[in-house]
Amino acid sequence: MSHYLITGGAGFIGSHLSEALLERGHYVTVIDNLSTGRFENIAPLVGNPRFRFAIDTITNEIVMDRLVSECDIVVHMAAVVGVELILKDPVNVIETNILGTHFVLKVANRYRKQVLFASTSEIYGKNENVPFREDDDRVLGPATVARWSYSSSKAVDEFLSLAYHRKNDLPVVIFRLFNTVGPRQTGRYGMVIPRFVRQALSGEPITVYGDGNQARCFVHVKDVVEAIIALSACPQAIGQVFNIGSTDEVSILELAHRVLKLADAALGRAPTGIDERVRLVPYEQAYTAGFEDMKRRMPDIGKIGRYVGWQPRSSLDEILQDVIQFSMQRSQ
Numbered sequence: 093m094s095h096y097l098i099t100g101g102a103g104f105i106g107s108h109l110s111e112a113l114l115e116r117g118h119y120v121t122v123i124d125n126l127s128t129g130r131f132e133n134i135a136p137l138v139g140n141p142r143f144r145f146a147i148d149t150i151t152n153e154i155v156m157d158r159l160v161s162e163c164d165i166v167v168h169m170a171a172v173v174g175v176e177l178i179l180k181d182p183v184n185v186i187e188t189n190i191l192g193t194h195f196v197l198k199v200a201n202r203y204r205k206q207v208l209f210a211s212t213s214e215i216y217g218k219n220e221n222v223p224f225r226e227d228d229d230r231v232l233g234p235a236t237v238a239r240w241s242y243s244s245s246k247a248v249d250e251f252l253s254l255a256y257h258r259k260n261d262l263p264v265v266i267f268r269l270f271n272t273v274g275p276r277q278t279g280r281y282g283m284v285i286p287r288f289v290r291q292a293l294s295g296e297p298i299t300v301y302g303d304g305n306q307a308r309c310f311v312h313v314k315d316v317v318e319a320i321i322a323l324s325a326c327p328q329a330i331g332q333v334f335n336i337g338s339t340d341e342v343s344i345l346e347l348a349h350r351v352l353k354l355a356d357a358a359l360g361r362a363p364t365g366i367d368e369r370v371r372l373v374p375y376e377q378a379y380t381a382g383f384e385d386m387k388r389r390m391p392d393i394g395k396i397g398r399y400v401g402w403q404p405r406s407s408l409d410e411i412l413q414d415v416i417q418f419s420m421q422r423s424q
Contacts, residue, residue: 095119096324097163099150099196100170102129104277105210105269105313107137109167112317114140121159125149128173133276150192153199160199165324168196169210172242182241189245190252197256197264206263208324209253213270213337213389214243223392226268226333233384240384250333263330265323270337270391273411274313275418285310288348289415292355293423297371301378304345304370307388311338312406312414322400329399335391338404345370351412358416 096113098106101122106129110120114137122134122145137143148155150170160166170192172185193209200207216224217232217240230247232240256262279286291298319336323329342350348370356363375383396402406414 093117093119094164094324095121095162096165096167097121097123097159098167098169099123099192100129100168101145102126102131102134103169103173104129104133104274105272105316106167106169107133107276108274108313109169109317109320110134110137110143112314112321114142116321118142121145121163123148123150123155123159124170130276130278151195153195156195156199157202160196160205161203163205165206165208166196166200167208167210167320167324168193170196171210171246182238185241186245189242190248193249194252197252197262201256201260201262204262206265206324206330207253207256208265208267208320209249211250211266211268211333212243212246213268213335213391215247215250215268216386216389217243218384218386220387222388223339223390224335225392226335226395237384238380254331257331265326265329265331266333267320267323267336267396268333268391269316270335270389271308271310272313272316272336273310273415275414277313277415284308284344284347285351285412285415286419288351289355289412289419292351292369293359293416293419297369298348298352299371299373299378300344300348301373302344302375302385304348304372305343305387306385307341307343307390308347309338309341309390310347310408310411311336311404312411315404315406319396319400319402322402323396326400332395332399334396334399335393336396336402337391337393338408339390339393340408341388341390342408347408350409351416354409354412355416358413358420 102124219231
């Protein structure tokens with residue numbers, strides 16, 4: 093069995109990854125400063141003798157040196173996430189994502205540990221050549237638009253990771269996540285499905301930003317952790333970049349309608365006036381003037397399929413039902 097160190101492991105994806113690894117008999121250490129992660133996500137794991145955690149920042153050299161030296165594989169997930177945080181504090185985005193990743197890579201290189209780096213579909217920017225392949229060009233807006241600071245910071249992280257691999261032969265694998273969703277995800281920072289579910293269950297109008305015609309593909313977190321674990325055990329994946337996501341595309345307006353119908357069914361509520369319960373909100377009102385968004389974001393997942401045989405299993409309705417049930421249980 094391997095010992096995994098998960099940075100940002102108290103977050104939504106990190107906590108699910110911790111659970112899945114422990115179920116397979118691995119050892120797991122989590123480090124998280126709880127700025128966006130929640131201790132309650134990992135609290136049920138605390139009694140497991142193969143699990144331990146540290147509430148600290150990844151730039152604490154003394155702590156990170158020890159944790160990395162004692163592990164076999166580092167899964168680096170600590171980052172600033174969510175459109176709202178990106179727009180409100182771009183300095184924190186750049187410093188946390190770039191400096192934090194560089195620090196993790198330096199320590200991992202010191203002990204020759206394998207690193208799996210969590211990147212993002214935001215890498216592709218405004219490229220309209222869907223589905224996105226890992227070697228597609230990046231198309232971004234100007235540096236004066238804060239939205240693109242996140243994409244750029246993650247791109248620098250990828251450059252750094254691959255540079256460490258090429259120069260120092262550090263075993264690095266990069267995976268780009270496309271709209272991961274599931275239980276425990278919060279809508280506090282702009283994540284669309286938890287926000288829609290909360291509004292639908294509480295009887296509020298669902299607020300759709302823009303015209304609602306922008307399309308996305310959503311993948312269940314349990315499918316994502318399967319992909320990450322498979323990549324960590326694939327020697328051929330080292331030095332490579334992989335998309336992880338679904339290819340089931342849906343417009344945000346249609347997503348709102350589906351959330352309302354499933355929430356009504358879960359509550360035993362008559363499904364009436366679906367269109368009347370959706371409110372369009374201009375981007376400049378929801379975020380800031382000049383906000384830019386991507387019309388479509390769909391991954392090509394052929395590469396990860398060839399390397400580890402992975403493909404998502406959960407349908408969009410199954411994802412939505414899981415989130416709805418989790419939200420209802422939490423409110424009881």
